[in-house]
Amino acid sequence: MTPERAAELTRQAQATLRANDRGGYTVPTAGLYPFQWDWDAAVTALGWIAFDELRAWEEFRWLLKGQWNGGAQDGFIPHIVFHQRADSYFPGPGEWGLEHLSPPTSSISQPPLHATMLRWMWQRASDKAAATGRLRELLPAIARHNAWWYRTRDPQNTGLVMSVHPWETGRDNAPAWDAPLARVPRATRPYRRRDTDHVDGRQRPTQDFYDRVVYLMDFMREANFDPVVIAHDGPFRVVDAAIVFILHRATRDLLALADELSITIDRPPLVAALARAEAAVPRLWSESLGLFANLDLVNGQLIEQPVHGGFLSWYAGVASAAQAATLSAWLAQAPFGVPSTRIGAASFERHRYWRGPVWQHMNLLIEAGLREAGEAALADSIQASSIALFERSGFHEYYDPIDGSGLGGTQFSWTAASWLFRQ
Numbered sequence: 001m002t003p004e005r006a007a008e009l010t011r012q013a014q015a016t017l018r019a020n021d022r023g024g025y026t027v028p029t030a031g032l033y034p035f036q037w038d039w040d041a042a043v044t045a046l047g048w049i050a051f052d053e054l055r056a057w058e059e060f061r062w063l064l065k066g067q068w069n070g071g072a073q074d075g076f077i078p079h080i081v082f083h084q085r086a087d088s089y090f091p092g093p094g095e096w097g098l099e100h101l102s103p104p105t106s107s108i109s110q111p112p113l114h115a116t117m118l119r120w121m122w123q124r125a126s127d128k129a130a131a132t133g134r135l136r137e138l139l140p141a142i143a144r145h146n147a148w149w150y151r152t153r154d155p156q157n158t159g160l161v162m163s164v165h166p167w168e169t170g171r172d173n174a175p176a177w178d179a180p181l182a183r184v185p186r187a188t189r190p191y192r193r194r195d196t197d198h199v200d201g202r203q204r205p206t207q208d209f210y211d212r213v214v215y216l217m218d219f220m221r222e223a224n225f226d227p228v229v230i231a232h233d234g235p236f237r238v239v240d241a242a243i244v245f246i247l248h249r250a251t252r253d254l255l256a257l258a259d260e261l262s263i264t265i266d267r268p269p270l271v272a273a274l275a276r277a278e279a280a281v282p283r284l285w286s287e288s289l290g291l292f293a294n295l296d297l298v299n300g301q302l303i304e305q306p307v308h309g310g311f312l313s314w315y316a317g318v319a320s321a322a323q324a325a326t327l328s329a330w331l332a333q334a335p336f337g338v339p340s341t342r343i344g345a346a347s348f349e350r351h352r353y354w355r356g357p358v359w360q361h362m363n364l365l366i367e368a369g370l371r372e373a374g375e376a377a378l379a380d381s382i383q384a385s386s387i388a389l390f391e392r393s394g395f396h397e398y399y400d401p402i403d404g405s406g407l408g409g410t411q412f413s414w415t416a417a418s419w420l421f422r423q
């Protein structure tokens with residue numbers, strides 16, 4: 001890429017974040033996602049830190065306005081914070097049954113990237129005094145969130161936290177969730193999706209998927225959001241390898257950053273959780289896929305679907321050597337890697353959301369892990385694909401791994417942030 005084209009992309013990426021800024025928090029994209037999303041916010045802050053440091057820390061401050069404090073769910077950060085009203089999205093706050101909160105929120109979480117993103121922001125920040133001040137406020141809240149994951153999503157201390165809704169995994173309609181979700185009844189009440197007002201339905205989850213995830217949302221409301229009931233009786237309970245890896249990495253980063261800045265957090269439960277996770281992760285290894293896989297907790301079986309969340313094991317610092325060969329084989333098939341499902345798998349769909357397309361923030365995390373683990377050739381290959389996609393198609397929500405065309409929402413915040421953080 002020429003330096004001129006790179007500079008133009010940087011200008012466009014900054015303009016994308018400015019256009020999606022709602023005065024302290026960033027919407028993922030106008031219309032399709034008009035609120036603040038949890039893991040989007042954490043990644044988007046990485047983009048802000050590259051050109052407006054004070055604004056970057058604000059993103060987290062706004063996200064934490066939605067954090068729940070006290071009671072059984074103390075520390076919970078919801079996957080959506082509804083800072084304002086908007087009719088362009090379903091399901092809104094009334095559907096979740098949490099309209100009375102201020103601000104209203106959803107009742108499930110999302111991949112807990114926060115501490116890692118904060119550590120990367122700290123490393124990048126030039127105003128260390130401002131950064132230290134912000135981290136003193138933010139880190140104790142994030143520590144309570146990580147503790148929430150271990151306490152409520154792994155009540156038996158197995159070392160493997162569960163996810164109770166496909167939206168909680170952040171990779172909504174990944175083929176790994178097909179079989180566990182097929183067991184969940186379909187909602188029978190009327191509702192109207194809004195996503196297909198904005199994006200071609202062939203790039204979005206199916207109607208069958210929506211009927212079942214709406215049922216799960218209603219189940220949580222009817223269970224009065226009781227985490228004990230949800231973890232025991234929830235009709236959808238999976239161990240998502242990506243969440244296990246993201247949480248593991250985040251807790252290590254949290255402890256390291258708190259140490260470095262002498263910030264007091266409740267360490268012993270987090271240290272114990274790290275040890276339990278390290279002992280348990282080998283249970284997720286799938287010999288037949290050559291990849292860390294996901295576990296269906298309702299029937300106790302490993303889900304043998306080739307989805308890319310397992311490639312976050314390097315990022316978590318727990319990779320196996322065999323997995324490098326698997327990733328090489330996936331990349332050899334994909335003109336633009338990393339596809340979210342292996343090309344050629346029966347469940348692969350090149351245009352449909354998390355069933356094949358490439359996501360830039362996932363590339364960024366997978367690549368970072370590979371680089372740290374000394375897998376330079378694989379990391380370079382992902383970096384080259386990522387840059388080629390930015391150059392070819394700009395800042396889409398996701399991309400076709402075969403021809404590199406942009407898919408889903410446009411002017412997408414975390415995609416723009418993934419570019420800015422690479423500069």
Ligand code: DGY
Pocket residue numbers: 079090167172195
């Ligand atoms: C959506 O609505 O598609 C989101 O991914 C759910 O959080």
